[in-house]
Amino acid sequence: METxxxxxxxxxxxxxxxxxxxxxxxxxxxxxxxxxxxxxxxRSQGVLSPLLVRPLTENGFEIIAGARRYRAAQxxxxxxxxxxxxxxxxxxxxxxxxxxxxxxxxxxxMEEAQGFRALLDLEDPKYSIEQIAAKVGKTPAFxxxxxxxxxxxxxxxxAFYADSIGVGHALLxxxxxxxxxxxxxxxxxxxxxxxxxxxxxLLLPVRNxxxxxxxxxxxxxxxxxxxxxxxxxxPTAGSCADCPKRTGHNKLLFGDDLGKQGDQCTDPTCYQxxxxxxxxxxxxxxxxLVQISTAYGVQSExxxxxxxxxxxxxxxxxxxxxxxxxxxEFKECKFTTEAIITExxxxxxxxxxxxxxxxxxxxxxxxxxxxxxxxxAEQEKQRRDQAIAxxxxxxxxxxxxxxxxxxxxxxxxxxxxxxxxxxxxxxxxETLARQHGIRQKRDEGGITKTLLAFMRRADEGTxxxxxxxxxxxxxxxxxxxxxxxxxxxxxxxxxxxxxxQKVKQEFAAKAKAKKEPKPEAKPVAKTKKVA
Numbered sequence: 263m264e265t266x267x268x269x270x271x272x273x274x275x276x277x278x279x280x281x282x283x284x285x286x287x288x289x290x291x292x293x294x295x296x297x298x299x300x301x302x303x304x305r306s307q308g309v310l311s312p313l314l315v316r317p318l319t320e321n322g323f324e325i326i327a328g329a330r331r332y333r334a335a336q337x338x339x340x341x342x343x344x345x346x347x348x349x350x351x352x353x354x355x356x357x358x359x360x361x362x363x364x365x366x367x368x369x370x371x372m373e374e375a376q377g378f379r380a381l382l383d384l385e386d387p388k389y390s391i392e393q394i395a396a397k398v399g400k401t402p403a404f405x406x407x408x409x410x411x412x413x414x415x416x417x418x419x420x421a422f423y424a425d426s427i428g429v430g431h432a433l434l435x436x437x438x439x440x441x442x443x444x445x446x447x448x449x450x451x452x453x454x455x456x457x458x459x460x461x462x463x464l465l466l467p468v469r470n471x472x473x474x475x476x477x478x479x480x481x482x483x484x485x486x487x488x489x490x491x492x493x494x495x496x497p498t499a500g501s502c503a504d505c506p507k508r509t510g511h512n513k514l515l516f517g518d519d520l521g522k523q524g525d526q527c528t529d530p531t532c533y534q535x536x537x538x539x540x541x542x543x544x545x546x547x548x549x550x551l552v553q554i555s556t557a558y559g560v561q562s563e564x565x566x567x568x569x570x571x572x573x574x575x576x577x578x579x580x581x582x583x584x585x586x587x588x589x590x591e592f593k594e595c596k597f598t599t600e601a602i603i604t605e606x607x608x609x610x611x612x613x614x615x616x617x618x619x620x621x622x623x624x625x626x627x628x629x630x631x632x633x634x635x636x637x638x639a640e641q642e643k644q645r646r647d648q649a650i651a652x653x654x655x656x657x658x659x660x661x662x663x664x665x666x667x668x669x670x671x672x673x674x675x676x677x678x679x680x681x682x683x684x685x686x687x688x689x690x691x692e693t694l695a696r697q698h699g700i701r702q703k704r705d706e707g708g709i710t711k712t713l714l715a716f717m718r719r720a721d722e723g724t725x726x727x728x729x730x731x732x733x734x735x736x737x738x739x740x741x742x743x744x745x746x747x748x749x750x751x752x753x754x755x756x757x758x759x760x761x762x763q764k765v766k767q768e769f770a771a772k773a774k775a776k777k778e779p780k781p782e783a784k785p786v787a788k789t790k791k792v793a
Contacts, residue, residue, distance in 0.1 A: 556606030
């Protein structure tokens with residue numbers, strides 16, 4: 263058995279006993295069936311392509327490329343295999359090994375990621391992403407995406423190797439922070455009940471995971487209340503401008519999926535920490551700032567935060583009509599001051615408010631000598647405006663519901679809806695029922711039972727619309743209803759201005775019809791009774 267190397271590059275047959283696998287081989291998985299098929303081929307034809315090896319300091323050779331052929335030859339009980347012997351340094355051997363293995367199509371994406379990472383970490387020669395891409399015949403974006411897979415959390419790596427998730431899911435997960443990946447991994451699946459008590463886990467399409475990340479993780483940085491370039495706001499986090507977790511930081515990595523909506527933050531925990539720090543710093547610098555919440559309610563004892571019903575927010579935009587100009591929110595008074603939102607939505611933003619309950623502009627007192635007719639006219643106008651707003655809201659809600667696609671199974675939709683209905687108050691249940699032509703007096707929960715019965719008979723499309731409508735109604739009961747409806751209309755591309763204009767025209771036509779005199783009814787001639 264010969265083990266000495268005579269030439270710098272040499273071809274020969276060597277015994278399997280003097281060969282050993284490399285510890286730096288990027289390939290970690292070997293499919294058993296494929297190995298057995300290769301072994302059968304080797305039994306009949308031998309090893310057709312030589313293994314690439316280099317001599318070790320002691321007797322023997324290290325396999326640079328050809329681990330599958332080596333293992334298959336062992337299964338085929340071969341004594342020797344053809345090899346190509348080359349003299350390479352450790353760095354050159356790693357480079358040759360990685361390039362040789364990474365160009366093979368059957369390699370797992372995680373192994374590609376580890377191979378690219380090993381190349382990128384080499385000190386000599388030093389590689390860039392562009393150079394690696396040129397070596398393996400891939401685009402720089404492909405290499406950057408694969409490199410990101412090395413940031414996958416252990417649970418995600420395990421699911422990826424087990425083929426529970428695809429490469430598209432893995433790439434999206436890898437772009438999230440470690441504490442977000444576990445929740446996002448759960449969002450990749452849904453449980454489906456078939457024939458049995460235990461549900462089956464179904465892998466959802468990549469677009470579902472994209473939607474989940476967009477609605478639960480990503481935060482638009484242009485809307486951030488803090489200075490994104492301030493590296494001292496949260497020193498451990500540094501500046502957003504230099505943060506690799508920002509979608510705009512790396513176009514190769516975030517260009518095609520999570521970067522479509524502009525520059526966004528993929529770490530909500532860090533984002534919230536900066537919002538909190540910004541609020542604390544702002545209040546410390548301006549203790550006179552009024553602290554406000556966007557939610558209605560009762561002010562907690564000892565809390566400096568005023569609920570929404572305890573102040574009037576002064577709007578920055580100009581009134582669109584003379585009637586708008588008369589509204590209190592378009593006026594300033596001597597009590598107008600700056601306030602910072604510390605609870606609810608848009609935390610950290612500064613607004614102008616009037617929080618003085620005695621303000622004659624924003625909290626005018628009713629004069630005792632006001633003309634009753636004028637007061638009634640104003641009340642009637644308010645009722646009419648509210649009716650128009652309500653009708654417009656219902657029309658918008660219907661238009662949004664019509665735009666909802668059918669995605670979930672009927673059973674899933676009914677389950678979610680049934681739970682939603684239980685937390686809606688009676689008035690909103692009636693609203694939801696009226697949207698679908700269901701009318702019944704509210705007695706002993708009759709309308710709820712009727713609505714649930716209707717849902718059991720409804721198809722998937724109707725249930726999808728009901729679920730979106732119920733969600734909007736529930737959110738509106740806890741937040742600003744106008745904002746919730748506006749967000750939904752934006753998502754489903756509903757033209758709220760056109761709907762509002764049509765509702766106003768309808769109300770105007772009804773008001774005009776009421777003012778027109780009704781024709782006098784002709785007297786009916788009495789008939790004489792016949793004796």
